[in-house]
Amino acid sequence: MTVDEQSMSEIDTTLFVTVSGPPGCGATTLCERLSEATGCPYVSGGDIFREIAEERDLTLTQLTAKAEESDEIDRALDQRLQTIAEEWGMANKPFLLESRLAGWLAGDRADLRIWLDAPEEVRVRRIEDRVETEPEMRVREVSEAGRYQSYYEIDIGEREFYDLTINTARWGKEAVFDIVRAALESYEPSEDDGAFETPAIDL
Template sequence: MSTEDTPTAEIDTTLFITVSGPPGCGATTLCNRLAEAIGCPYVSGGDIFRELAEERELSLTQLTAKAEASDEIDRALDQRLQTIAEKWGMANKPFILESRLAGWLAGDRADLRIWLDAPEEVRARRIEDRVETEAEMRVREVSEAGRYESYYEIDIDDREFYDLSINTARWSKEGVFELVRMALEEYDTERDEGAFETPHVDV
């Protein structure tokens, strides 16, 4: 039986989880598996970006160009993500928020913050079937990192406050899911001695 045919084990948790990482890191795959296993809502920055494009009657390419030209799009996106984080941070119900800045925007409202990554050549191979080329992926990453620092004084390479950091090239998709599942199931609030403080982000 392949991993695709294996039923997803249920996870009993009320944690608010953020998942972040660069393109091709495996965040979408993990979030879909977790949302199914937990039975909870899942929102991605990509979903919100598409909403903004539809509201402005623009294509994703056009909206991306506008985001490069001014801070209005990025701030609108991040404000919505932060509002979602504030809502679910008080709900005491399981929820998954995924975006490059999800861990920063959720701040101390998040119960578990996850960073996924993989070597650049691995991530480039994973996005071969997407519209975005490898060169475009690299340019976008550099551009976004510069904008985060300019707008919010965020160093995207600062990952101290993440609770889990996983190189998804070292495990299969199922293996990555199992690592996170184990972390969730082993988490005990009474034994939790404290997370690293997340710097406040004013969007």
């Protein structure tokens, strides 16, 4: 990237942004680009999950199995993410929080809530180089959706409170970044008539 291209990609913002979506949606790619462009921290649910696994001296596979057995692991993860959201929601500094429930957990603390998605066949192709297999991805999606509904009465398919929903199969990585950058740079608090209310979660 040239100096001119670098300066063009920089984003001057103080917004707290959440990014959510299913496996292979492009959330990690977008967050890495946004973090670089804004110079702000980026925390993902996956990082926190790995942190919990290390604390308990478990592999990710073992921790995932335990999460299937009871709500303790999911609640521990979500409580940490919610605490992070609370802290950064009051900081008036740019921040990125990425997880399947980030928009729900941040609630009205977030300035912009983004949902990314893509057709299943596209997402499957995108995870081909990952440890997780296609059947595992599909099982995990169904399992997580069931657990969210059971634990928190969350319908993960409910999208109306997201401010921006993007089908990342329709544009390249840079174009998706440009769409979000435009949303961040054009945001004017004085012109904001209000976000959709996020249903409260009892953790």
